[in-house]
Amino acid sequence: MKKKIIYPILSTCLLLSLAACSSKTADVPKEEKAPEKVQEEKQTTEVQPAHWSYEGETGPEYWGDLDPTNAVCTNGQEQSPINIETAKTEKDDEVEELKFNYAPTNFSLANNGHTIQGNPAAIDNSIVVDGEEYKLAQFHFHTPSEHQFNGQNFDMELHLVHKSASNELAVIGLMIKEGAANSVLEQSWKALPKEVTTNDVKVTEAIDLMGLLPENKQTFRYEGSLTTPPCSEEVEWIVLEQPIEMSKEQIDLFRQIFEDNHRPVQPLNDREVEVEPSV
Secondary structure: OHHHHHHHHHHHHHHHHHHHHHHHHHHOOOOOOOHHHHHHHHHHHOOOOOOOOOOHHHOHHHHHHHOHHHOHHHHOOOOOOOEEOHHHOEEOOOOOOOEEEOOOEOEEEEEOOOOEEEEEOOOOOEEEEOOEEEEEEEEEEEOOOOOEEOOEOOOEEEEEEEEEOOOOEEEEEEEEEEOOOOOOOHHHHHOOOOOOOOOOEEOOOOEOHHHHOOOOOOEEEEEEEOOOOOOOEEEEEEEEOOOEEEOHHHHHHHHHHOOOOOOOOOOOOOOOOEEEOOO
8 A cells, every 4th residue: 555655646746846847947048159159150151242353254254143243244234444436425515624632642552362452541632523522542453454445455554443422433544554664653563462461561652643643634434333343333434545654564563463354345335425625
């Protein structure tokens, strides 16, 4: 009789004990992850931009297929660069005069794997286009030139990228041909980073961009795009007709780093290219 009484009691106690343990287990809060661990996981799940280049299966012909954000590279109707046929340009006397507000400025150089980019230490340079001010954000180089004049490329091209207070872009395009050594860029060329950089390389002397501009500042203007992915449109392009010069040694030094980093010309479609007088 004792055994029959004891076993149910023990069984009941065991069930109550397991229920209590289960209740305690359910009340245990989930382990919180350290903030740095959460940040690390976020970084690993972020979508990285698709790799692009200037040749092969990741070259300009395929930019639009590499990433959905690059679709306009293929489907856009106002893409850059273009071939400027000087005989087919339109003269517009009603636009406001283009104004350059450049002063000697300290720059640092970065090699981003696609070009050499100059980053200003201060926002001291600007242009005024149709009454709106655009601040210089950076400059960079391409070889050969991306824009053509009457079907011909120049040895190189310099792009001065400007941004307005409303984040609109205006880019000055300067053609570069082989000739005399360019003294304005001399110190920059001594500091050209040959490998991809994680930290910018400082240029020892200030760069006087005003001294870099050609004497004749006649320009061609049109509505275009970025010439690299994602090829965003609604970019105001201002291409100067008169080229500046760099020596063969300077051009060759850049080409040792980037043998060819230009996008081919794009269809003009229904756009007009306007010629502006010299300023």
